[in-house]
Amino acid sequence: MSGFYVLDVPDFRSLVENARRDPACTVHDVVAGYTFIEFHEEIEIDRAATKLGEAVWFGCLTGGLDGRITHFSPGKLRLAPTNLPILPDQGH
Amino acid sequence: MSNHPETLRLNGVDHTAHPTWKLKETVHFYRDIMGLPLVHAVTAKGWGRVDEQHADFLHFFFDSGNESLIAFFHYIGTEQPPELKVPRGYMSLANHTAWRVSTEAELLAWQKRLQDAGVKVSQFITHEIIESIYFRDPNGYPLEITRSLRDVEQIDAVDAELTIEAALRLEGAEGWTNIEQFWRAKGELVRARQDAALSGRETAR
Structure with missing residues (x-):
């Protein structure tokens, strides 16, 4: 199950609201303080749509990620599922 | 804890x-x-x-x-020893003092006062829970004036504990070079927290 976790605080709420509008994302109910936003294919998040300032934008995955970052710039974030280990020497 | x-x-x-x-x-x-x-x-x-x-x-x-x-x-x-000169670059900015003000108007007024006196001041930077301006004193010491955007809640402390726990798991690990690895490590902890909460709900039924 790929996706990312968003802490249930106002700072990141617009990120969750934006994901609700994306048919490629499934927004789960808040559990234990975090919203899980699930995806099954590469998704693209547009910073302008999230209304996040740059400082928060570049920390918007601080809740945790199950996937990989394929692109992260001031305007766009793209995430995709991954089977790769977290660290390069894992999985040997 | x-x-x-x-x-x-x-x-x-x-x-x-x-x-x-x-x-x-x-x-x-x-x-x-x-x-x-x-x-x-x-x-x-x-x-x-x-x-x-x-x-x-x-x-x-x-x-x-x-x-x-x-x-x-x-x-x-x-004479100032070379090792006490404030180094250039972002890493030395970590060593800073941040003062608190209450309102956006106060933060604006500080920005204006400093700018009017010829001090180079940053624009407002909005972080998760604070909004700040940044500048340096004549010694080069980094300074910040900040205002709180919201109260810190219990869930913020929980999140901070998970952040540090994930980071301590990675510290010293061969090949830890970036935040994506950290976010993935933290994701595993958050998933475990959610699984525990959900299984607790099942048990309670």
């Missing part, structure tokens, strides 16, 4: 202190530009330790509000 059963607390910042080799500029900046009252000064012949060859010095304090002070040492007749 604290393991200490007794209640032992700190009560905010009394003072921080920095060395200065720019007496005039430092007093002008803190007292005249920022308007922080000069409230206390110590002058001493070293610390009386002959072996240490401690320079005679001045130690003076400005009131930065809410019973906190910012203090400076001026070591008479000394």
Whole structure:
């Protein structure tokens, strides 16, 4: 199950609201303080749509990620599922 | 989480202190530009330790509000050692003092006061829970004035514990080079937290 976790605080709420509008994302109910936003294919998040300032934008995955970052710039974030280990020497 | 059963607390910042080799500029900046009252000064012949060859010095304090002070040492007749010069680059900015104001209007007023005095000040930077302006004093010491955007809640502390737990798992690991690896490690902890909460709900049924 790929996706990312968003802490249930106002700072990141617009990120969750934006994901609700994306048919490629499934927004789960808040559990234990975090919203899980699930995806099954590469998704693209547009910073302008999230209304996040740059400082928060570049920390918007601080809740945790199950996937990989394929692109992260001031305007766009793209995430995709991954089977790769977290660290390069894992999985040997 | 604290393991200490007794209640032992700190009560905010009394003072921080920095060395200065720019007496005039430092007093002008803190007292005249920022308007922080000069409230206390110590002058001493070293610390009386002959072996240490401690320079005679001045130690003076400005009131930065809410019973906190910012203090400076001026070591008479000394040159600034190279290792105490504030290095260039972002890493040295980590070593900074951040003062609190209450409102956006106050933050704007500070920005204007500093700019009017010729101090280079950043734009407003909005972080998760605070909004800040950044500048440097004449010694190059990084300073910040900030206002809170919201109260810190219990869930913020939970999140901070998970962040540190994930980071401690990665610290020292071969090949930990970036935040994506950390976010994935933290994701595993958050998933475990959610699984535990959900299985707790099942058990409770």
